């Protein structure tokens with residue numbers, strides 16, 4: 001069973017996706033309608049529970065990206 005909250009393989013972004021801060025960054029996971037995705041947040045936003053605003057398309061792409069980080073194969077049928 002894969003742990004979707006495992007962020008060890010997730011790349012940390014260059015800045016906080018909530019406020020744009022450049023330090024104290026960490027990758028956290030978030031639940032969306034499409035599944036679990038990861039995002040880069042600073043300490044403050046993480047504590048405050050800030051969730052970056054993503055478009056539905058972005059959200060879907062991010063969920064797929066994070067699935068790849070944790071090693072889940074969720075590629076749409078037809079790929080590979």
Ligand SMILES: [Zn+2]
Pocket residue numbers: 016017018019020021041042043044045046
């Ligand atoms: Zn922030």
Ligand SMILES: [Zn+2]
Pocket residue numbers: 007009010011037038065066067069070
């Ligand atoms: Zn990830």
